[in-house]
Amino acid sequence: MNRNELRNEVERRWPGQAQCRYNGSNCEVTCTHAVLPELSGRLFLEWNYSFGGLIVEEGSDEWQLRYVFYGDGEVGRPTDNGFVHVPVTAPLADKTFPSIAKFVHAADWHEREAEDMFGVVFEGHPRLGDFILHDDAWQEGVEPMRRSFDAQAAMHHRRPATDWRPRRIVQEPGAFVMPVGPKYSGVTEPAHFLLESVGEDVIRSTPRLFYKWRAVEKLAEGKTPDRVLLLAERFAATTAFAHGLAFCEAVERICGANVPPRARILRVFLAELERLRQHAGAIQEICESTGLVVANSQAGILEEDLLRTSGELTGHRYLFGLVALGGLSRNLSDEACAKALEQCRRTLKLLNQLEQRLRVSSSFLDRLEQVGIVPQRTAWVYGLLGPIARASGVVRDLRRAQPYLSYEDYQFDVPGETEGDGYARLRILFAEARQSVRIMEQAVAALQTQQSNNPIIHQSLSLGAGAALGWVEAPRGATFHWVRLNDEGKIVRYHILTPSFANWHGFHLAVEKFAFQDFPIMLSTFDLSVAENDR
Amino acid sequence: MSQWVINGIRRGIQTTAYPAKPETAAGVSPGLPLGGAYPLEQMNSLMARCPTRVFSARDGQLVVDERHCIHCYRCMHGANQPVNWRQDYEWGTIRDGQGEFGRPFEKSIHICVMDAGDCGACLNEVRQLNNPYYNMHRLGFFITPTPRHADVLLVVGAVTDHIKFTLQKVYEAMPTPKRVVAVGACALTGGVFADSFVCTKGVADVLPVDVEVPGNPAPPLAILHGLLVAVGRKAPWSPAVQAPPEKETPNESGHAAAASARTKA
Numbered sequence: 001m002n003r004n005e006l007r008n009e010v011e012r013r014w015p016g017q018a019q020c021r022y023n024g025s026n027c028e029v030t031c032t033h034a035v036l037p038e039l040s041g042r043l044f045l046e047w048n049y050s051f052g053g054l055i056v057e058e059g060s061d062e063w064q065l066r067y068v069f070y071g072d073g074e075v076g077r078p079t080d081n082g083f084v085h086v087p088v089t090a091p092l093a094d095k096t097f098p099s100i101a102k103f104v105h106a107a108d109w110h111e112r113e114a115e116d117m118f119g120v121v122f123e124g125h126p127r128l129g130d131f132i133l134h135d136d137a138w139q140e141g142v143e144p145m146r147r148s149f150d151a152q153a154a155m156h157h158r159r160p161a162t163d164w165r166p167r168r169i170v171q172e173p174g175a176f177v178m179p180v181g182p183k184y185s186g187v188t189e190p191a192h193f194l195l196e197s198v199g200e201d202v203i204r205s206t207p208r209l210f211y212k213w214r215a216v217e218k219l220a221e222g223k224t225p226d227r228v229l230l231l232a233e234r235f236a237a238t239t240a241f242a243h244g245l246a247f248c249e250a251v252e253r254i255c256g257a258n259v260p261p262r263a264r265i266l267r268v269f270l271a272e273l274e275r276l277r278q279h280a281g282a283i284q285e286i287c288e289s290t291g292l293v294v295a296n297s298q299a300g301i302l303e304e305d306l307l308r309t310s311g312e313l314t315g316h317r318y319l320f321g322l323v324a325l326g327g328l329s330r331n332l333s334d335e336a337c338a339k340a341l342e343q344c345r346r347t348l349k350l351l352n353q354l355e356q357r358l359r360v361s362s363s364f365l366d367r368l369e370q371v372g373i374v375p376q377r378t379a380w381v382y383g384l385l386g387p388i389a390r391a392s393g394v395v396r397d398l399r400r401a402q403p404y405l406s407y408e409d410y411q412f413d414v415p416g417e418t419e420g421d422g423y424a425r426l427r428i429l430f431a432e433a434r435q436s437v438r439i440m441e442q443a444v445a446a447l448q449t450q451q452s453n454n455p456i457i458h459q460s461l462s463l464g465a466g467a468a469l470g471w472v473e474a475p476r477g478a479t480f481h482w483v484r485l486n487d488e489g490k491i492v493r494y495h496i497l498t499p500s501f502a503n504w505h506g507f508h509l510a511v512e513k514f515a516f517q518d519f520p521i522m523l524s525t526f527d528l529s530v531a532e533n534d535r
Numbered sequence: 536m537s538q539w540v541i542n543g544i545r546r547g548i549q550t551t552a553y554p555a556k557p558e559t560a561a562g563v564s565p566g567l568p569l570g571g572a573y574p575l576e577q578m579n580s581l582m583a584r585c586p587t588r589v590f591s592a593r594d595g596q597l598v599v600d601e602r603h604c605i606h607c608y609r610c611m612h613g614a615n616q617p618v619n620w621r622q623d624y625e626w627g628t629i630r631d632g633q634g635e636f637g638r639p640f641e642k643s644i645h646i647c648v649m650d651a652g653d654c655g656a657c658l659n660e661v662r663q664l665n666n667p668y669y670n671m672h673r674l675g676f677f678i679t680p681t682p683r684h685a686d687v688l689l690v691v692g693a694v695t696d697h698i699k700f701t702l703q704k705v706y707e708a709m710p711t712p713k714r715v716v717a718v719g720a721c722a723l724t725g726g727v728f729a730d731s732f733v734c735t736k737g738v739a740d741v742l743p744v745d746v747e748v749p750g751n752p753a754p755p756l757a758i759l760h761g762l763l764v765a766v767g768r769k770a771p772w773s774p775a776v777q778a779p780p781e782k783e784t785p786n787e788s789g790h791a792a793a794a795s796a797r798t799k800a
Contacts (some may be wrong), residue, residue, distance in 0.1 A: 144732075153730035182701050186678045187648045187662045189655070190698055211697045212652040219731045230586060230607055234727050237656035237752065280660065281691060283667075294539040300666030301549055308665070311562025317754065318656050320565075321608035330612040357538060458613075531655040 001047045001071065003027050006084070009047075014039065026086045033098055036067075036088055037124075041103025043069050049084055050396055051383045051496035052471075055482045056112035056118050063090045063120065065097060066215040067107070068469065068497075072401045082402050083469070099125035106383025109505045117145035129233065131498045132210045136164040144218055151218060169204045170196040178516070185238055185520070189530035193519075200515050205508040212534040220494040225251045225325055225463065225483070228491050232481065236498065236532035237318050238281070239275045242474035243481070243496070249404060250470030250483040251325055263327035263446070263454040263457040264405050269337060269443040270319055271405075271472070272436040276344060277306040278475035279387075279429045279436070280351065282527040286426055287358075289524035292366045298354055305347050313340040327458035334447050341437075341444050348437045355430045372510035372522040375420055382506035385499040386477020387428040388526055392420035398473040409446075410439050422510075422525040429527075463489025464529035476500055476527060500532035537583055538683070549667045553756055554674075554763060564624040564754045565606050577616040584609045586725070587720075591714035602627065602723040605751040624754055627716075627761030629771045630744045636714060641766050643675035647685035647709065651702050652734065653692030656752035657719040661689065663755045676762055682708040687765055691756075693728040694735040706742050714765050717744045718758055720751040740778035746771075 001011070007020040010029055018031035031039050043049040052068035058111055067086040090097065099122035101108040111122040112131040119141075122128065129135065133142060143149060156253070168177055175198045182190035192208040216235045220228040225247075232247035233240045245267060252259060259267075284299035311317040313336055322328055358364055374384065379392035395416035401405040415431035417424035467484035477499025484493040503526055510522045551558045568589060571580070578597050582590045587603040590610070597618075610618040641740075650658050664671045665678065679685050682705045694702060706715070717738040720726040725736040738744050748761035763769035 137697065137700075182698065183649060183682075183705055185680050187650075187658060187665075189650050189653075189658060190701065211701070212650070212692070212695055213697055213733060214652055214693065214695055214728045215731050215733050216728075219728065220659055227586060230605065230727050234605065234654050234751070237654035238659055240654075240656070291540075294543045297543070297667045298546065300663070301546070301668065303670045304663055308560060308562030311565065314560075315608065316565045316606055317562065317660075318752065319608045320751070321612065324613075331606065353542075357542065361539070529655055530650075533655065 006047070008010075010039070015040075023085075026083050026085055028087060033088065033090070036086070037098050037100045037103055038088065040067060040069075040100040040107070043084060043086075044104045045381075047071070048405045050478075051104050051106040052083075052480050053495075054107055055493075055495045055497075056116060056120060056145075057484065057493050058092070058118065058145075059089075062092060063095070063097075063118075065089070065114075065120075066482075067100070070398075070402060070471075072396070085429075088531060090165050095119060095124055096121045097528055098123055101125050103382075105381045106502065106505070110206070111375050117143065119143040119146065126381070132213055134208075134210070136161040146214060149218075151215075156452050166192070166194040166206065166208065167435075168194070168196060169206070170198070172198055174198050175203075179356065180519075181208075191530050194331065195511075195516070195519065197516065201513055202511050202516060202519065203513075205511045207504060207507065209530060210534045214535065216535045217496065220491045223491055224489065225485070225491060228494060229323075229325065232496075233323070235535055236497070236500075236529055237273060237320070238322070238483050238529060239278060239474045239476060239479075239532065241268055241270050241319040241323060242472045242479060243498075245271060245405075246470040246472040246474070246479050246481040247483065247494075248323055248325055250481045251463075251471060251485070252461065252467045253468035254466040254483065254485055255463060257326050257459055257461050259327050259405075260456045260459055262331070262455065265446045266328055266332055266337070266409065266457065267323065268405050268410070269332075269440055269447075270322060272309060272319055272439045272443070273306070273313075273340065273344065274319055275475040276348075276433050276436040276440075277303065277310060278527075279433045280306050283351070283354075283426065283429050283525075284388075285524040285527070286368075286422075286429075286521070287364075289521045290364050292358075292361065292364050295354065295358060295361075295364070298350070300372060302351055303355070305343070307344045309340050309347070313337070324458060326461045327456075329458070331455060331457045334444070337444050337447060341440050344437055344440060347408070348433060351430065351433055356429075358426075365423060367518070367521050368426060368525070370421055371518050372422045372515055372525060374506065375419050376418065376508045378509055379420065379506065382509065384477075384506045385502045386473075386475070387432060388425060388503050388506075389477065390415060391417045391424040391428045393418045396478075398471055398478045402467065404469060404471060410442050411441050422522060425525040425527075474499055476505065476529065476532065498529075498532045498535070500529045504528055504533050550670045551756070553724045553759065554769060557700065558624070558756055563756055565750065566620050566622045567601045567604055567749070568599050568610055568625070569619040570597045571619065573597045573618075573754055574616075580614065580616065581610050581618055583719055584614055587724075598631040599750045602747060603720065604749060605720050605726055624756040625748060625760045625769070625772050626753065626757040627746055627748050627764035627771055628771070628773065629737065629764060630717075630747050636686070636766055638711060638762065640687060640712075641768060643677070644686040644762075644766055645677050645679040645684050646681045646687045646762070647679055647691050647705065648689045649691070649702055649705055651692040651698045651722070651738065652688050652695035652728070653721055653752075655721060657691035657721070657750075660752045660755050661691065661718070663756060664758060669755045669759060672757060672761070674759070674763070676759075682706070683710070685709050685713070687714050687716055688742070689716045689718060689762075690722050690738045690744075691718045691730070691752075693725045694738055694741050696733040699735070699741055702738075702741060715742050716746045716748065716761050716765050718748045718750075718753045718761065720749060723747050726751060 378392035
């Protein structure tokens with residue numbers, strides 16, 4: 001649906017109650033509270049817009065909620081970037097909004113987060129509370145993201161109650177629960193799972209997350225973008241470059257900055273290098289979880305190869321300190337990039353060989369095929385993102401749908417599968433790794449044509465008031481960073497919407513109705529990051 | 536099945552020679568800033584550029600507290616006079632904890648890895664220790680999922696409020712003697728999260744820390760060095776002996792050298 005069709009449709013359905021406005025290349029649909037759930041539902045379920053997230057801001061005298069949706073846009077036309085923002089306001093005293101989770105299930109966790117952080121209530125939401133702030137450890141009424149909250153004051157936190165027990169859902173005779181975590185297995189991030197069962201199969205799996213909640217968004221408030229960039233890179237550092245880039249895109253959009261062409265190409269190159277490395281790491285974890293020792297070792301070698309390639313090229317194995325506001329912090333020579341590309345090509349060749357061997361290893365395939373199936377419709381309804389969604393047939397990639405960094409100039413495919421099982425997710429990882437190298441090849445070629453033009457890779461910004469969204473297709477899926485600056489150029493609100501947040505929401509789909517012993521394998525095929533989710 | 540075997544053999548041995556010989560491959564370490572004598576003007580500029588108080592000046596020398604370094608490279612990229620950089624990786628230091636283990640633990644230890652709020656990078660570097668490049672099994676280091684079997688608690692991440700309780704329980708569940716190795720800037724000083732109202736300023740606020748490994752993230756070889764320091768098989772890093780990397784240290788004599796170096800310090 002393009003923006004004219006959307007406008008006609010909105011005006012026809014809700015005359016006087018909703019209207020379309022164009023704010024630059026963004027489309028904003030303002031509406032009344034009564035219309036909000038249905039409007040969101042139609043955008044999401046009928047008109048094929050993905051749900052990006054919910055951004056809550058506390059203005060000086062009103063609540064500002066912003067629901068972000070995105071469609072396919074019209075590539076090559078700057079008039080329509082495909083984003084539809086639905087802003088809703090209410091006076092500060094009135095903390096009640098209608099819940100859209102009834103129609104947009106993807107918004108479920110976003111509303112729970114907003115309730116926990118701001119105390120905003122969503123009428124009609126089935127389960128608010130005990131989300132980010134664990135109920136057994138925090139007093140009622142703590143709303144950390146409110147401006148009135150004093151983070152320096154005495155702690156509102158108490159020692160967690162030792163008698164805390166997770167809430168059980170399955171109550172049949174013979175039902176039992178298996179609590180897993182927060183510390184479990186060898187080298188894992190903390191998360192708690194409650195697996196409920198009456199025998200071999202998991203019936204319900206309820207994750208409890210946010211053990212690693214570091215309040216990054218609160219920490220960013222009042223700081224300069226330069227400082228917050230450090231946080232953006234470091235809150236989920238396995239995909240540090242993508243998050244740093246999304247933050248920079250947002251700030252650059254506020255300032256109307258033009259990033260120099262060489263920096264844009266290098267950013268693409270580094271973003272794809274990170275994707276390749278992250279996918280190699282995900283493949284290694286899948287091999288490890290299935291107990292295929294040689295494959296695990298070989299994939300481990302490839303991941304370390306790529307880490308070393310990153311380290312040799314940029315100085316840092318996880319690409320810290322590269323992306324800067326207005327460009328990059330340093331130039332990379334054509335030769336160094338070409339050398340890194342050559343190493344990536346070599347690694348990709350080995351990765352392809354690994355895939356060939358995995359495809360004929362029946363003991364491996366048995367653990368992945370027909371297990372952990374997420375059907376296409378469910379993947380859509382849960383708003384799953386990235387390789388997970390693409391393995392279930394939800395093929396939407398921000399690099400294609402809302403090109404940033406001139407991704408429209410690059411030739412690449414967005415691989416998709418339809419089975420939605422563990423094996424499909426593995427195949428997507430391999431296919432995307434191939435596309436990443438393909439993009440890197442084009443980036444290196446583009447560098448050489450730009451060579452004589454300009455070695456400038458950085459433009460200084462003049463910071464001013466404003467707000468903008470930065471978006472990047474991170475290795476794990478779409479990420480959106482919302483930044484609002486005040487007149488002094490300090491951060492007023494920073495909200496991070498991450499792919500792991502969306503995918504953790506839908507993770508239980510992949511383990512329910514499947515056997516206990518599939519659980520760790522499915523966990524690895526989802527390639528979830530707790531750090532990215534918890535923030 | 537057979538092709539896995541053939542392929543594994545064909546790939547050959549990839550394992551690093553460290554700790555017997557220094558690792559020389561590119562890209563194994565992000566490096567750290569190097570202190571020493573700098574012009575006053577440059578020292579002031581470096582101190583102003585650093586977001587985390589790594590640098591201080593003492594007696595006309597630039598003193599580097601690498602525990603704070605978060606690898607933003609702001610003292611290097613974009614600086615008019617960049618700091619000197621060292622590319623080594625033997626960064627493990629002993630904090631005033633309970634000292635070394637003693638001989639019974641020298642050959643083999645079991646390690647319980649606890650993520651107390653890291654960003655994923657340190658944990659990923661710990662995971663690399665099990666890949667063929669580093670293969671820490673050859674040194675007698677094993678990762679165990681349960682604290683009941685663990686001798687060493689390896690903690691990564693700025694300890695968040697939600698995980699603090701779990702971390703304490705894990706520590707209490709370990710049999711004595713036990714040691715704590717804190718890995719990464721966040722675990723040492725809180726890193727970029729130090730000011731957060733739900734983070735501590737490092738593991739030492741919660742547990743007694745024996746060995747500290749700086750870095751953001753600490754590269755695998757640095758973590759390996761930290762573990763070797765914990766069992767007394769390597770000398771800890773200290774600013775006085777920073778320049779020349781340690782020469783060949785076979786197992787037995789290496790221990791003696793390390794022990795004597797420590798008693799001197």
